[in-house]
Amino acid sequence: MKTMTCPLNGVRNISEFVCGGEVRAMPDPASGTDAEWADYVFMENNKAGVVREWWCHTPTSFWFIAERDTVTDEVLRTYPAGDVFTARRDFDAPNEGGA
Amino acid sequence: MVRPVEYARRSFLHRRLAEHGAVFAEIAGAAVADHYGGVDGETVGAAQLALADLSPLPRIGFKGKNAINWLISQGIRGLQADNAVDLQYDGVRAARLAPTEGLVLCDLEAKSGTCARLADAWSLESAPLCFLVPRADSHYWFAVTGARAAEMFAKICGVDLRPDRFAEGAIAQTSVARNNAIIIRRDLGRTLAYDVLGDSASADYMWRCLLDAMAEFGGKPAGLSALRRLAAE
DSSP, rough: OOEEEEEETEEEGGGGEEEEEEOOOOTTTTEEEOHHHHHHOOOOOOOOSSEEEEEEEETEEEEEEEETTTTTTEEEEEEEETOOOSSSSOOOOOSOOOO | OOOOGOSSSOOOHHHHHHTTTOOOETTTTTEEEEEEEEEHHHHHHHHOEEEEEEESOOOEEETTTTTTHHHHHHHHOOOSSEEEEEOOTTTTTEEEEETTTTEEEEEEEEEOOHHHHHHOHHHHHHHHEEEEEHHHHHHHEEEEEEEHHHHHTTTTTTSSSOOSSSSBBBEEEEEEEEEEEEEEEOOOOTTEEEEEEEEEHHHHHHHHHHHHHHHGGGOEEEOOHHHHHHHHH
């Protein structure tokens, strides 16, 4: 059985996890163009090598980050998202249809 | 005679329990399956392997960045480590499921008013970044008791729950019979026992799964009386 180490719950069967795609910078909510958003939402780099990905331990809904080698499918390390995202990001998008 | 349909707080699967011959009793204003046959025989059976439904008993959860701090400010002890349970002075057990999530389970006698007190004390305004989770409504609560419980779990759960590997008070949030569940080791006196909590919509499915898994070991339903006797041994 293939396993993965959840930073909160420890080693678990891989069937308890789902992948949430690459970790990458979000376009600026105020100034991002449609092309930038389309790229962010729909496109994958599909890199051969070590990538950073979002993973979720579904029994706890705990999202974390894994570094995985896409060539060997080996998970090199996992850590809480809080290690990378240290500050709250507020969405102060322009008011388009407001009162 | 206590009839669950006359109680607002009753088990999600009271009809299934009645099919097994459950005799219900009123505990803390709820209809709980007290026993199915003779309590003496049921206690002996529960020391080997049995399944009990504790769903009508009080429990409450809190989520959010400030949830653990708020619980501590309300007098809950411990909560220093993830996936661990801390016994409180009144027999209530408080679990830290994550740095942002706590769960409080009442005592088997349901005499403590801690869960109700926490529910009364909490409000969106007085507890910023702490949100109430109605675990008594959202989650079933079963107990799997007996010396052969770990052997039974090995059939349907990937986590090693053997008593020498999974200590008293440890928590595993994992997949049981392909359903997400929280497993907490909580021995009753000298008897090995585990709490199992999961989505209340799956209560009937999980009840049947667990009974099916324990059939080869002779496991049967047990009532709250048998569990209390084991706890007192």
